[in-house]
Amino acid sequence: MEVVDYHVHSNNSFDGKNSIEEMCRKAIEKNLSEICFTEHFSVDPRDVSYRVLDYEKYFSEIIKAKEKFSDRIRIKCGMEIGEPHLKQYQEDLVKEIENMNLDFIIGSVHNIDGIKLRLYMQNKNKYDIYYDYFSEIYEMVKSSDIDIVGHMDLMKRYAYEAHGNYTFDDYKEIIEKILKEVISRGIGLEINGSGYSNKVGEPYPGKKVLDLYRNLGGEVMTVGSDSHFCESLAIHNIKMINLLKETGFKYIFTYEKRKKIPLKI
Ligand SMILES: [Zn+2]
Numbered sequence: 001m002e003v004v005d006y007h008v009h010s011n012n013s014f015d016g017k018n019s020i021e022e023m024c025r026k027a028i029e030k031n032l033s034e035i036c037f038t039e040h041f042s043v044d045p046r047d048v049s050y051r052v053l054d055y056e057k058y059f060s061e062i063i064k065a066k067e068k069f070s071d072r073i074r075i076k077c078g079m080e081i082g083e084p085h086l087k088q089y090q091e092d093l094v095k096e097i098e099n100m101n102l103d104f105i106i107g108s109v110h111n112i113d114g115i116k117l118r119l120y121m122q123n124k125n126k127y128d129i130y131y132d133y134f135s136e137i138y139e140m141v142k143s144s145d146i147d148i149v150g151h152m153d154l155m156k157r158y159a160y161e162a163h164g165n166y167t168f169d170d171y172k173e174i175i176e177k178i179l180k181e182v183i184s185r186g187i188g189l190e191i192n193g194s195g196y197s198n199k200v201g202e203p204y205p206g207k208k209v210l211d212l213y214r215n216l217g218g219e220v221m222t223v224g225s226d227s228h229f230c231e232s233l234a235i236h237n238i239k240m241i242n243l244l245k246e247t248g249f250k251y252i253f254t255y256e257k258r259k260k261i262p263l264k265i
């Protein structure tokens with residue numbers, strides 16, 4: 001089966017360590033058939049990634065990498081946009097994105113009310129911390145132009161140490177609202193493996209969310225490592241594919257100019 005990674009940051013992102021060329025070389029070494037770069041992007045001045053991405057440079061590096069490696073790997077150009085639903089920035093975002101000709105867009109929530117999740121948690125109770133995160137995700141899926149929802153329950157990464165993981169049943173209603181909106185708008189979810197590498201020990205989102213999505217008729221999944229350096233490319237990929245198969249998914253998806261391409265698993 002083909003191995004693809006649909007959540008990858010190079011050093012074009014504020015927190016990425018390796019260049020696009022280094023990431024591509026490692027991806028080839030690891031036998032990936034496709035890599036999609038998803039650099040951090042935000043038009044919100046409160047976000048750490050604001051104005052960090054130099055997209056002329058990013059796009060020219062993608063072109064160079066394609067020239068060099070396209071006989072060995074398919075390379076795609078995407079973005080991970082933070083809070084793409086915020087009304088006050090929507091006009092700027094649409095303007096910036098429209099001429100970029102991207103293959104793929106992840107919509108992610110990294111901040112609530114412009115505050116980083118780790119800080120947002122302070123002096124709040126467990127229920128509200130998780131509920132507020134899911135509410136923000138719900139706002140995002142209702143109104144933004146994205147292909148998939150990034151790490152849908154990422155809050156557990158920050159809340160785990162102080163509060164533990166969330167209990168699915170406590171949030172089933174809002175999670176179901178999110179998933180129904182995802183399905184009706186034709187967008188998808190990612191399974192993000194970075195949770196396996198920290199204390200949480202499971203992907204974002206967890207199995208119960210995936211079960212519910214599948215039971216509601218959801219089919220569109222991408223698989224991403226959320227790598228910020230080349231060693232972690234496609235790490236946990238096999239585990240995630242097996243989990244998806246167990247859950248009843250038949251395909252994962254890749255994208256070209258924002259059109260879905262199914263890949264049998
Ligand atoms: Zn993210």
Ligand SMILES: [Zn+2]
Nearest residue numbers: 007009080226
């Ligand atoms: Zn990311």
